[in-house]
Amino acid sequence: MKGKMFKSAIAVALTASVVGVQSPETAQAAAGDFELTIMHTNDTHGNLDKVANRVSLVKKIRSEQPNNLLLDAGDVFSGTLYFNTFEGQADLTFMNLMKYDAMTFGNHEFDLGASERGHKSLAEFVEGAKFPLVAANVDFSGDADMAGLQNKTYSSDYNDGEIYNGIVKEIDGEQVGIFGLTTEETASISSPGDITFSDYIEAAKEAVAEFEKQGINKIIAVTHIGFDDSSEFDNDQLLAEEVEGIDVIVGGHTHKKLDEPFIYEGNTDPTVIVQANEYNKFLGQLDLTFDENGVITSQLGKLHEVGAKDVVADEEAAELLAPYAADIEELKNQSTGASAEVFLNGGRNEGGVRASETNLGNLITDGMLAAAKKIDSDTVIAVQNGGGIRASINVGDITVGEVLTTMPFGNSLAIMNLTGAELKTALEHAVRQFPAENGGFLHVAGLQFSFDPSQPAGSRVTEVNVKNGDKLTPLDMNKSYKVATNTFTAKGGDGFASFEAAYKAGRVSEPGNIDYEMFIDHAKSLDKVKPMLENRINAITPITDVAMDRWSYPYINDVYHRGIMKGTSDTKFTTKSNLTRWEAATIIYRMMKLNPETVPASPFTDISDLPAERQKEINAIFAEGYITGKTATTFNPREKISRAHFALMISRVYEKVNGEYKVDEYASYSDYGQHSTETKEAITLLDNLGIVQGYNGKFMPSMLITREETAKVASLTAPHTTK
Known part of the structure; x- marks a missing residue:
């Protein structure tokens, strides 16, 4: 413990929140004070398109703040074609140009561990770094490529391109x-192989003690443990609480956008926590003043938007980026020979790949199963972890380019020999956190299962059926099944203990087929790709009037x-009932997650008899331009809506998020009639996206839309509403 003392004014001001230590505007500099600016990044994940802007910001801040540090909290690796193609070397070019002072490792730095080259790309990244890397709780000694790069010391005499527990600047x-x-x-969530990780609290206590032994009273932890991640593992707030003596935590992992620093003041001295969101969107800046005892007496943190209009790209960096970008552009445009007739949902949000069945998850597992059957015809099931699907x-x-962005890890095929009981255990693990997102959420082929979210984790799966031709047969707990997956999951990634046990018992074969190659082969075999939701994964609802085999069931679910x-x-959906204008307003309001408290009242005088919540929803979507009134002052909330009218509303939702959609040619329906140009374009937009379809060449625009038709349109539109 440093035993530092607060100034009384600061002690009064501090709370465990985003306010606390005085800002520079209110604090007075004193003799012996030390001012330091920390620039910080995290979770950039190979997003380099705007890196020249980041270089420009770094240079500007350095020119204004001579006492500075530039730190990265990990996950430079994985996520874009820049990484898939250059495996970290493109990112390193710019980190070296910006003269980073230190970086720690994120979990994704270890993603290539299961590949043929193992951690060679990570070793090359470390060796090429013109800065040290810091990792107090990581032991690289078990990995041949990395072991020689680690010095388990806290040193002021450090070398660039090597790994230390800590450094002194x-x-x-x-x-x-x-x-x-x-x-x-x-x-469990990456592929570190023989690289191991020790308790972060104990490692941090040791680090603080080592620095204090050297007389150092200003200590920074650069962490990739998450601001508010599960306490089952680790997070920055727990670190601040459990370890006294850390002045600043520069964090990553949870992609948290902390617009202002979070101050923890539960110990003798405060700990300032910062994190700068994700994907090179922001450069964090934290301006600090320390007194002569090493106490932070003022702080001011902010995030600079890298892509802001007033940020001019650095010319040197832009020139360096050009050849990398040219290679990526060429790769992006190379065709697989297949075409998607519908949007393939690989989103990370509600209804996305980490919490729900999606058409892309179905397509990926279908391709995996098809490839596995060619190798072992007894393979009947395939499973894919949602965390391995990275984009739509x-x-x-x-x-x-799209495929490699969606499946960037290059995971290879594994075929497991599992009992029905082991497979059911894995399915329980997959849905244990539902409805919360979870990288271990499994997409399936050759299988259909139901689970009850109201039941406790571990006891949710109610029914599992295996596809046998056109029939479904109940999963036999004692029977063995050949199940295809990727090697990451087969080895127990994402915590699949039953898979790991099978792997260790020698019940897993590894044919070596690469995931994105299997996907491309399968997509090409289909030519026109149009996967749909098929109720492979059924999260049970209280609704009792929609049969599971009805076409609308997966969309309603x-x-x-x-x-x-x-x-x-509570129990009826009433599929054939027609939609009213106020119901449409509620659906759009919920889809867009609008805030009804921040909008003025609408001019409509005929909604006052609706519940107050419904009135606010109508006000909100009117303010956003999704709806208009029947007249200047009337909304006519109980009027039924036609298919064309709802298409028009939904097209406005799409364009609000994605920008204007250019229609070159109307969809080929024969019954547009006298509908407006805007309505025709709206129908065409939704038709082109695979969201709506007609009947025998007709759209039937004047027909009233039913609730089950609405459910399908809303389900297929929702993935487009999150960016």
Whole structure:
């Protein structure tokens, strides 16, 4: 413990919140004070398109703040074609240009561990770094490529391109200790192999003690453990609570956008926590003043938007980026030979791949199963972890670039020999956190299962059926099944203990087929790709009047769990009932997650008899331009809505999020009649996206839309409403 003392004014001001230590505007500098600016990034994940802007911001801040540090909290690896193509070397070019002072490892730095090259790309990244990396709770000694790069010391005499528990930087005559931490969860969510992770609290206590032994009273933890991640593993707030003596935590992992620093003041001295969101969207800046005892007496933190209009790209960086970008552009445009007729949902949000069945998850597992059957014809099931699906694929020609962005890890095929009981255990694990997102949520082929979210984790799966031709047969707990997956999941990634046990018991074969290659082969075999929701994964609802085999069931199930549509009663959905204008308003309001408290009242005088909540929803979507009134002052809330009218509303939702959609040619329906140009374009937009379809060449625009038709449109539109 440093035993530092607060100034009384600060002690009064501090709370465990985003306010606390005085800002520079209110604090007075004193003799002996030390000012330090920390620039910070995290979870950039290979997003380099705007990196020249970040370089420009770094140069500007350095010119204004001579006492500075530039730190990265990990997850430079994985996520874009820049990484898939250059495996970290493109990112390193710009980190070296910006003269980073230190970086810690994120879990994704270990993603290539299961590949043929193992951690060679990570070793090359470390060796090429013109800065040290810090990792106090990571042991690289078990990995041949990484072991020789680690020095388990806290050193002021450090070398670039090597790994230390911590380093000591001298800035304007003051010594600053910097150490790194990586989430212990890496062992189950990435592919570290023989690289191990120790308890972060104990490692941090050791780091603080080592620095204090050297007389250092300004200590920074650069962490990839998450601001508010599960306490089952680790997070920055727990670190601040459990370890006294850390002045600043520069964090990553949870992609948290902390517009202002979070101050923890439960110990003798405060700990300032910062995190700068994700994907090179922001550069964080934290301006600090320390007194002569190393106490932070003022802080001011902010996030600079990298893509802001007033940020001019650095010319040198832009020139360096050009050849990388040219290679990526060429790769992006290379066709796979297949075309998507519908939007393929790989989103990370409600109803996305980490919490729900999606058409892209179905397509990926179908391709995996098809490839596995060619190798072992006894393979009957395939499962894919949602965390391995990283992006959606748009309607139109499917390019190699899109596929590699969606499946960036290059995971190889594994075929497991599992008992029915082991498979059911895995399914329980997959849905244990529902409706929360979970990288271990499994997409399936050759299988259909139901689970009850109201039951406790571990006891949710109510029914599992295996596809046998056109029939479904109940899963036999004692029978063995051949199940295809990727090697990451087969080895127990995402915590699948039953899979790991099978792997260790020698019941897993590894044919070596690469995931994105299997996907491309399968998509090409289909030519026109149009996967749909098939009720492979059924999260049970209280609705009793929609049979599981009805075409609308998976869409109703989806919008129910998204909170977009509920029943007309606790147990009835009333599929054939027609939609009213106020119901449409509620659906759009929920889909867009609008805030009714921030909009003025609408001019409508005929909604006052509706519940107050419904009135606010109508006001909100009117203010956003999704609806208009029947007249200047009337809304006519109980009027039934036609298919054309709802298409028009939904097209406005799409364009609000995605920008104007250019229609070159109307969809080929023969019954547009006298509908407006805007309505025709709206129908065409939704037709092109695979959201709506007609009947025998007709759209039937004047027909009243039913609740089950609405559920399908809302379900297929929802993935487009989150960016």
